[in-house]
Amino acid sequence: MKLTLQEVSIVHSARKLLDNVELSLETGQLLALVGPNGAGKTTLLRAALGLLTPTSGQVRLGDAVVAGLGPRERAARVAWLPQHTSGGEDLSALEVVAAARFRFDEPFGVSAREARTALARVGVAEVAERALSTLSGGERQRVALAGLLAQAAPVLLVDEPANHLDPAQQIEVYRLLGELWRAGKSLILVTHDINLLRHLGDAEQVRVAGMARGKLAFESSLTAPDLPEQLGQLFGVHMRALPLDGQRVLMPERPA
Amino acid sequence: MKRRIVFFTVASLVLAILSLWVGPSFSGETRDFVFLELRLPRLLVGALVGATLSLSGAAFQAIFNNALATPSTVGTTAGATLGALLALSLDVGGGVFGVSVLTASAFGGALMTTLLVSGLAASGKLSKNDVLLAGIAVTLAASALASGVQFASDARALVAAAQWSLGQLPQVGYRGVSLIAPFAGVTLIGLLALGRPLQNLALGEDLAKSQGVNVTRLRFLVLLVASLGVAACVAWCGPIAFVGLIVPHLVRLLVGPSLRTLLPLSFIGGAAFLVICDSIARIALPGRELPVGVITAALGAPALVFLVSRSRRE
Numbered sequence: 001m002k003l004t005l006q007e008v009s010i011v012h013s014a015r016k017l018l019d020n021v022e023l024s025l026e027t028g029q030l031l032a033l034v035g036p037n038g039a040g041k042t043t044l045l046r047a048a049l050g051l052l053t054p055t056s057g058q059v060r061l062g063d064a065v066v067a068g069l070g071p072r073e074r075a076a077r078v079a080w081l082p083q084h085t086s087g088g089e090d091l092s093a094l095e096v097v098a099a100a101r102f103r104f105d106e107p108f109g110v111s112a113r114e115a116r117t118a119l120a121r122v123g124v125a126e127v128a129e130r131a132l133s134t135l136s137g138g139e140r141q142r143v144a145l146a147g148l149l150a151q152a153a154p155v156l157l158v159d160e161p162a163n164h165l166d167p168a169q170q171i172e173v174y175r176l177l178g179e180l181w182r183a184g185k186s187l188i189l190v191t192h193d194i195n196l197l198r199h200l201g202d203a204e205q206v207r208v209a210g211m212a213r214g215k216l217a218f219e220s221s222l223t224a225p226d227l228p229e230q231l232g233q234l235f236g237v238h239m240r241a242l243p244l245d246g247q248r249v250l251m252p253e254r255p256a
Numbered sequence: 257m258k259r260r261i262v263f264f265t266v267a268s269l270v271l272a273i274l275s276l277w278v279g280p281s282f283s284g285e286t287r288d289f290v291f292l293e294l295r296l297p298r299l300l301v302g303a304l305v306g307a308t309l310s311l312s313g314a315a316f317q318a319i320f321n322n323a324l325a326t327p328s329t330v331g332t333t334a335g336a337t338l339g340a341l342l343a344l345s346l347d348v349g350g351g352v353f354g355v356s357v358l359t360a361s362a363f364g365g366a367l368m369t370t371l372l373v374s375g376l377a378a379s380g381k382l383s384k385n386d387v388l389l390a391g392i393a394v395t396l397a398a399s400a401l402a403s404g405v406q407f408a409s410d411a412r413a414l415v416a417a418a419q420w421s422l423g424q425l426p427q428v429g430y431r432g433v434s435l436i437a438p439f440a441g442v443t444l445i446g447l448l449a450l451g452r453p454l455q456n457l458a459l460g461e462d463l464a465k466s467q468g469v470n471v472t473r474l475r476f477l478v479l480l481v482a483s484l485g486v487a488a489c490v491a492w493c494g495p496i497a498f499v500g501l502i503v504p505h506l507v508r509l510l511v512g513p514s515l516r517t518l519l520p521l522s523f524i525g526g527a528a529f530l531v532i533c534d535s536i537a538r539i540a541l542p543g544r545e546l547p548v549g550v551i552t553a554a555l556g557a558p559a560l561v562f563l564v565s566r567s568r569r570e
Contacts, residue, residue, distance in 0.1 A: 049466050075468030082466075088459035089513040099456045103468035108452070108516065131512070151467060 001077055001154040002026055003186065007057035008047055010214075017043045019214040020057070027154070030187045032197050032222070035211035036235055041190045042083060044211070045157045048188070050074050061155065075103040079153040081144050083160045083190075093119060093135065093143045094128040100147035111150075118146035122176055138169030145176055156180065159190045174199035194231060194250050197222055203247060210234040223248075260511050264521055268528035275299065278535035293429055301432040302425050302534045302548075303527035305489040306499055308440045310526020312482035313500030314507070314518055315447045318454045319478050320384050321461075327486040327500040330387075330479060331369035331394035336490040337421060338402040339365025344416050345409035355435060358420075359491045366487030369394050374479035380472035384461070387475065423494035423549030425534050436488050443485025448519055450478060455515040496530070496549045502556035503529050509563045529556070 003025040010018040018040050025031055033041050046052045048059055050066040059066040061077040069077070079100070091099075097115035098108065119125050122142040127135055135143065141161060148156055158177065162170040170193075178200035181187055191197070197206055206222035210230060218230045228250055232239035237252040276299060282290050309327050316325040328334070343361035355363075373394055377387045406414060426432060453474050456464035465471055489496075503526045504518065511517045533551040540546050 046462075051462055051465055071465065071470045072468040075466065078466075080463070080466040082460070082463055088463070091455075091459070091512075091514050095455065095514050095516070096459060099459055100467055102452060102456050102464075 001062045001186065002060075003048060003078070003155050003188075004060040005044070005048065005057070006060065008044075008054045008059060009056045010043060010047060010052055011055045016214050018047060018054070021214075021216055023209065023216060025155070025186050025188060027186055028181075028184055029207060030181045030189065030200065030205065031207040031209055032194075033188055033190045033209050033211060034192065034194060034231065034234065035217070039211040040214040041211055042159055043214075045080065045159055045188065045190060048155075048157055049078060049080050072103045072105075075151060075153065077153055078155040078157060079148050079151040081148055081156070081158045081161055083163065090131050090133045092129055092131055093124070093139075093146075096132060096143055097146045097150050100150040103151065114150050115146070118149040119143070121149060122146045136169075137165050138172065141165060141169070141173055142176070145173070145180075149180070154184075155186045155188075157188050160192070161189070162191070162193065162196055170196055171199045175201075178202075194222075198247055257511065261517055261521065264507070264510055265524055268524045272299065272303065272528040272531040275531050275535035279538045297430045297433055298425055298534065299531050300430075301436060301493075302531040304433065304436050304440045305425070305493055305496065306503075306530025307523045307527040308436075308443050308485040308489050309496060309500040310503035310522045310529070311444060311447050311519060312486050313526075314504035314515075314522040315450070315454065315478050315482055316500075317504055318458055318515060319475050320388050321458070322384075322388065323505070324501070325388070327482065328395070328495065330373040330391035330483065331398055332366045332483055332486045333490055333495040334395040334398035334402070335369030336362040336366035336487065337495065338398045338405070339363070339368075339491075340420050340494075341402050341405045341409070341413075341417050344413045344420070345405050347413065363487050363491035365398070366483070366490055369398055370479065370483035370487065374476055374483065377479055378472065378476040384475070387479075419547075420494045422547035423496035423552075424537075424545070424547040425493055425530075432492055436485075436492055439488035440485040443482055444523060446481035447478065448523065450474065450481075451515050451519045454478070454519070458513070458515055494547075494549070496552055498549075498553045498556040499526055499530055502552075502560050505560055506556075506563060 005021050005023040008018055008021045009016060021044060033044065035041055043052065047054055048066070050069065053067055066074060094112060094115050097118055098111040101111035101114055116125065116128060119128055122145045124139055124142045127139055127143065132140055132143065161177065162173050165173065174196050177187065177189065181200060200206060204221060204223045207219065208222055208227060209219045210217040212234055217234055220227050220230060228239040228241040231250065235252065236255065238255045240251045240253055242249045242251055276291065276295050312327040316327060316329055317323060339361040340358055343358040373387065373391045376382055376390050382390065406417065453469045456467050456469045457471060457474065461471055504522045507518055507521045507525050511521060530548065530552065533555060534548045537546040537548045537551045540551070
């Protein structure tokens with residue numbers, strides 16, 4: 001399913017959170033959205049989800065305008081992994097993942113079965129009965145990923161999925177996201193850490209879009225030669241590119 | 257966890273049924289009369305009212321994501337009190353629709369305040385805290401009006417109002433059951449049916465929206481469906497304190513926060529709690545009956561403090 005943002009602007013208290021954003025994500029594409037804090041990355045995801053209504057322009061999912069879709073229809077097309085998943089009730093992993101099946105209007109038994117399948121697919125089948133508060137950060141993030149799977153929407157919007165995780169868990173989360181991508185999902189992935197993207201696999205297929213002050217600053221790909229310079233400008237740093245096993249690692253330094 | 261749920265359910269039912277035998281014993285025909293015409297209907301009213309208040313409390317705590325929300329948070333009790341005071345101070349006798357003017361007026365007051373608040377929630381422009389604030393504002397306004405009415409009332413009306421405001425299960429055969437049951441039925445069935453979206457909401461409002469829940473409609477439905485039953489209960493029994501606040505918390509401490517178990521067990525637990533409190537009210541003072549509201553608060557509050565302090569230590 002294709003996700004399109006057409007000249008989307010969102011103005012809140014006289015501030016332009018999104019400024020005429022033009023973006024499209026074809027079926028099966030992956031777009032990494034990078035940019036400094038407050039650039040509007042999360043706002044863009046929330047607009048794509050229909051949680052925020054554009055002041056002007058429109059968001060389309062397939063052939064439908066998001067604002068015109070019912071909540072369940074929307075949930076059937078796009079699913080979200082928010083940046084902060086804490087703050088809710090301390091339910092068991094199984095209940096959390098089963099809740100993501102809400103759009104199917106099915107008996108809880110069916111939801112629970114699908115939830116167990118999803119938990120097994122992300123490698124945490126054994127935590128199903130445990131409360132979220134007793135899980136490690138990495139386990140919790142995998143439970144959230146299982147929720148994305150269980151909702152079974154073709155477009156996934158993922159907001160900083162590896163925040164606060166140790167390196168092993170960061171790589172694991174990106175590897176799992178890469179699997180979802182290869183299984184045919186379309187993804188927008190908000191991140192600060194450009195180097196983690198290579199764990200998705202297929203680096204030349206990874207699109208990278210830079211955002212600053214509510215605008216799309218550039219669109220490129222992970223392997224494009226001018227990406228380091230574009231990122232450097234975006235973040236106001238000097239971005240050094242170091243070769244590593246045929247790939248490249250980007251290292252931010254203070255600007256000269 | 258499963259064992260706890262089964263234990264809780266069985267214990268609630270057994271204790272509630274045993275309460276039929278609590279009180280002075282009688283023999284022969286008197287016994288049958290006391291049993292079938294006095295205690296059984298009173299048990300049924302107590303169970304209906306307790307279940308409605310407790311389940312509504314659990315649902316309100318979920319939609320407001322606030323542990324202190326109660327069935328009265330949206331002004332239901334204050335509206336009923338205002339209505340009751342008006343009827344008492346104007347000293348209108350007789351009845352309407354087969355109930356006393358006092359009850360009808362309390363029910364009308366309760367519905368007015370809650371419709372006002374749920375109407376605001378239905379607009380979808382208010383956040384959950386705005387709706388909560390609106391409920392508090394409506395409560396304060398209704399209480400202020402009630403104080404005005406009290407100020408203008410005579411001593412007899414004041415005593416009657418004070419008695420009403422303590423809350424008790426009146427002794428009137430099956431009338432109360434047949435009057436409350438339709439309203440409470442809508443509340444109990446409606447709220448249990450909304451358990452699934454409420455569970456999503458408990459995980460976060462925006463996440464629930466993204467998972468397909470119409471949060472504005474859900475809030476409105478819960479407020480409306482719950483308030484109908486609560487209005488009927490408060491109109492008939494007066495404001496019974498603490499049931500709607502404490503029972504859901506007790507249940508949560510025992511079986512956890514999942515709405516899938518919390519809602520049905522609040523239903524069962526609320527019914528049992530009020531029935532048990534009522535039997536204690538029957539025997540606490542020899543020869544006199546305490547208002548059940550006194551017992552619910554006296555029993556419920558320490559129980560909650562005990563359980564909370566125990567769960568903090570674990």
